[in-house]
Amino acid sequence: MKFCKFCGAECKEDATFCPECGKQIGEPTNSVNVYVQPDMTPNNQKSSRSKIAAGLLQIFLGCFGIGRFYTGHTGIAIAQLIVSLCSCGIGSIWGFIDGIVILCTNNFRDAEGKIME
Ligand SMILES: [Zn+2]
Known part of the structure; x- marks a missing residue:
């Protein structure tokens, strides 16, 4: 003892x-x-963010990267915003496709690595 x-x-x-x-x-x-320290374990925490909301935001407002701002992926969001502006809107197809990808991805994770449902 x-x-x-x-x-x-x-x-x-x-x-x-x-x-x-x-x-x-x-x-x-x-x-x-x-x-293993709790923050070192595979992160199976659930995100408070909604994958459906993120996907729909991204499909409808993906030209501004809104869905990606929502998920916390601000780097991608800003890139999508800039691409849309620099291509006179043609680049917004990226945000649109990104929204579909978000919706179709199982266990899509937000910027904190938490699973979004
Ligand atoms: Zn003690």
């Missing part, structure tokens, strides 16, 4: 994290069960 150096709670000898306060109290003891 060992004790957490942060809160003094009793911990299992092989514990890596304190069951009381959750702080790391030791190195992972075997490589199979290495603890």
